[in-house]
Amino acid sequence: MSQLPIPEHFQSASVGEIWRVPYQDRSGAAKAWLKKHQLRPVSQSQTSVKLLLIDVQNTFCLPDFELFVGGRSGRGAIEDNVRLCEFIYHNLGKIDHIIATLDTHHLHQIFHPIFWIDKNGTHPTPGVTTILPEDLQSGRWRVNPEFSNQSPTQLHAYALHYVQQLSDGGKYPLLIWPYHAMLGGIGHALVPAVEEAIFFHGVARHSQASFSIKGDRTLTENYSALAPEVTTDQFGTEIGTKNDSLIKLLLESDQLIIAGQAQSHCVAWTVNDLLTEIQAIDPDLARKVYLLEDCTSPVVIPGVVDYTAQADAAYQRFAAAGMNIVKSTDDIIA
Template sequence: MTTGAELPIPDFFDPAKVAQVWRVPYQERAAQARQWAQQYQIPPASEDQQRTILLLIDVQNTFCLPEFELFVQGAVADNQRLCRFIYTHLAQISEIIVTLDTHTAAQIFHSLFWVDAHGEPPPPLTTITVEDVEKGRWQPNPHLLTSLGMSDPESLQAYARYYVTRLAASGKFPLTIWPYHSMLGGIGHALVSAVEEACFFHTVARQQPARIELKGSHPLTENYSVLRPEVSHDPQGRPLVSVNTALIEHLLAGDRLIIAGQAKSHCVAWTVADLLAEIQRRDPRLAQRVYLLEDCMSPVRVAGVVDFSEAADATFAEFAAAGMHRITTTTAPWNL
């Protein structure tokens, strides 16, 4: 087959199931993938002359299915297009990398971490500012001292003040208390079943395992970006979470990098911003290798509460101005 030719979509793909949780029949799909590669003369990815990486950011049930905790409006349709894209461009995608937002209950952005003067936790979507901490409206939960590895309430209080101050000073989003989500070991943490199936099919057909990158498990910082945390060091200058240098090197080593996932305004935007900062430090021309698959991502929108659509569009305009390409599943350029 020719490099730019689109493949058909396998008969087993059902767009209606993209909004559901189910078990992927691995053995059956593996046999079909091997047969598919033979039928359409799809070579192993190791033989690709141009290496195209597809980076999928947090395509997890917790963000992508309507009944889950942080559903991003538009994610179901995004993932229907994403699955079709993977199947039709199976021969051009050399490798798929997936990131998984990975959390436990006692983290700085979850309710258990904070209490008010009466010992009550903040409700989801509460914003905690520097003023809130300094005036005692919200204080870290002293019962978490042991689990956080701290020795006294004063140290924990000092860290809380330091953390929100660092966010404000760096121009980051203020600390938001999110609903419990992406809980390690839970169903919400898993990839959307239809996307998992497409990634597995690609793995077998191209003989190239998907790469899994976990992020967000440190209790004392956030990790919107897979490449670096929101706050990287504690008040004493000790590292909390290291910059993901290995992943940065891997992403920049490819000939093309296509990025999709959720949410456009948060984890996708922050990851791309961190990648762009590294690109501009090394060689601004590298930005031309990056393709933002915009019909496979959506911004956070909660009716009557928040809408990050305009902010996301403005951010992506900045990415394009720096040399990155804004594309859709129908305009992906394969014959560069």
């Protein structure tokens, strides 16, 4: 099947904006699209082509929100999502199943300002404060005792264990993030243009999209959609587990295509965990993974931090392992 045209309702200029998806209108249009292009329901597909969208949410993808991923161009996530929507529409008859992860947070989490205080009771400044083992050992930062029913001594011991685990495991150090992707808030929602494309695909192919929550545990981070950064406390008690059901779903694909935000963080960490699972089963399975490099951008805060090099290094490592680094305009689906 050749690539399909872009439906008239898609307007690239609106990808960076908030608006309501007109579900009923799009449902009718998708049914007409199905008939016009003779699309088959996914139940009749001979293969399984899955598209994994990592955290394509307002909080990361729109300029007025908390953690807009601008990349070096300053418009990274917007430009990525224009290409992503076009990729979905062009390949509507080839993509069988869309899976979207949703970064999901609450107020009191280990990477939010309210979790920590200094000796004056002041919370750390988000976006620029990292907390290292020596910061806890020196007393520069401590866990806020007013926001937990646990013993401050136990929480301090856990916090020290946590940041030490990050350091020992070669993870990014604990960065205090602005409040973002708050459950129930508009930032948590998918970007409207991408949500619309997912909905349109679902109606046209009779395919129910899947949605996977990540990052909602108080005492650990979840850059990866497949596993938390730290899984046990200082006593060895489990505080988070791998998402085995999602891992199984992804590995059952004949072809798995991945896009989303941010390339340097949640995308890279997810793909890294997926690669670990693949190498434990059969390294050749990496060949069925396709990374849309023009539908993802790294975290770049001008004058503060630029994770482009880390993102590039991760993708080079994935390519060396057998994964395919491609563009959304490439003809990658049989």
